[in-house]
Amino acid sequence: MRIEKGALAVALCLMAASTGAGCSASSDSRDNSMGAAGNGVGGASVSTGGTAAAVGGSSNGGSAGTPSGGNAAAGNAAGGNAAGGNPAGGSGGTGPTSRPKIRTVGYLPSYRGSLATWATQLDFSLVSYVNVCFGTVDDAGNVSYADTTLPAFVTAAHAAGAKVCMALGGATTISSLGSLAGQIAPANRAGFVGKITTFAMTTGLDCIDVDFEGNGVNGDYEGFVTALSASLKGQGKQTTAAVASWFGDKVTSGALQAFDFVNVMAYDLHNPGGSATPIQSSSLADAKAEIDYWVGRGVGKDKAVFGVPFYGYRWKPGATAGDAVVYSELLSTYGAAAAADEIMQAGVTIFLNGKATIVAKAQLAQQYGGIMTWELGQDATGSSSLLRAIHDAP
Secondary structure (H helix, E strand, O other): OOOOOOOOEEOEEEOOOOOOEOOOOOOOHHHOOOOOOOEOOOOOOOOOOOOOOOOOOOOOOOOOOOOOOOOOOOOOOOOOOOOOOOOOOOOOOOOOOOOOOOOEEEEEEHHHOOHHHHHHHOOHHHOOEEEEEOEEEOOOOOEEOOOOOHHHHHHHHHHOOOEEEEEEEOHHHOOOOOOHHHHHOHHHHHHHHHHHHHHHHHHOOOEEEEEOOHHHOOOOHHHHHHHHHHHHHOOOOEEEEEEOHHHHHHOOHHHHOOOOEEEEOOOOOOOHHHOOOOOOOOOHHHHHHHHHHHHHOOOOHHHEEEEEEOEEEEEOOOOOOOEEEEHHHHHHHHHHHHHOOEEEEOOEEEEOOOHHHHHHHHHHHOOOOOEEEEOHHHOOOHHHOHHHHHHHOO
C-alpha cells in the first residue's frame, strides 16, 4: 500500500493505537467503541527492518493501477522527512472531544518519526484506527516492530478511544513475498500465525492488517488469512487487509470472508508515478469504481473502506514520470492553488485531491465502511489538515 521495507516487512497496521496487553478490539470502530486500555506490557522488540525509503517520506500511498506504478517514487524529502513529517491534525491526543462519525483509518509509517512523539501530537479524536507500518518478520518467522515506543503509543490511543493495528507486507510484496512465502506455507503457517497473535497480545494491538499485493497474493494467501483471522478473533482482535483491483483476481472470495473490513487503495489508479503524461490518479468517479469493484466481489458495503491519498503527483517540464509530493508540501509551496485537484504553474502540472475532493469522498464514504488515508505524516496541520476536513465533513 505504500513504500516499505523489503519482503520481510510485516505491515502491522496499528489500527487505533493499541498498546496495553489485553486490549480487546473486537468491535470495529464504526460504532466508535474503544477497546480496553490494557497494560503497557512488554513492548515491541527492536527490529533492524525499517522502511526501504526512510527519507523520501512522500511515498505514493498505494499500489493500485499497474504493479510498476505503485510505490515506485520516494517523492520529495521536503514535507516528509525521516524526522517525523507533519503530525496530522496538529493537536495532542489527551482525550476525545468527539469521535469520528465513520470508521477513519490512518496509516503511519515508521519513517515518520518516533511513535512516542506522535502519541503527544496526533489528535486521536480524528481517527478510529492508526495503522502503524510496517512490522518486520525474520527468517524464523519472529515478528517485531522497529519502534520500541509502540506500547506507549498504543496506551495513548486507547486512552483517547482509538485503536491500533499493525500491517504485514506492503508494496515490496508486489514482485515476491520473499521469505514470507515460507512462513505462510502450510508447513509453517500455524507457528507463524501463533507468533503474530502473541505479538499482538503482548503489545496490545487491536488488529493485524495484511498488505500483500501483486505476486504477494499467492496460493497460500487464503489459508493464511483464514487461520490468522480465527486466531486473532479468539483473542478479541481483528484482521483487515489492504486491497486494490489490479490484483483483485488473486484475492479469493474465501479470503475476503476472513477480514473484518478491507482498506481499498482507491488511488494510484492510472500509474501516475510512471506516466509521462500528467494524469489524475484518484478522481472521485474512478475511486468510487474501485471500491464498487470490491462490493461487487462480495465485500459488504459496511466493510469496504474508501482509501484517499494525502499526496499528489508533479510533472515538471520534460518529465518522463510524475514524482510524488506530500500534501503539506503542496500547500506550503502553492498555497491556495492546492485547494484544487490540478495545479498548473510555470510549466509544472500537479494532480492531487484537494480539500473539497477529500470532503466529497468523506461524504461518499459514509455510504460504505468508512475512509482510509495514506498517510498521516503527509497531512498539513491545524485548519489545513485533510484529516480534520474528513472529520468535519457533513
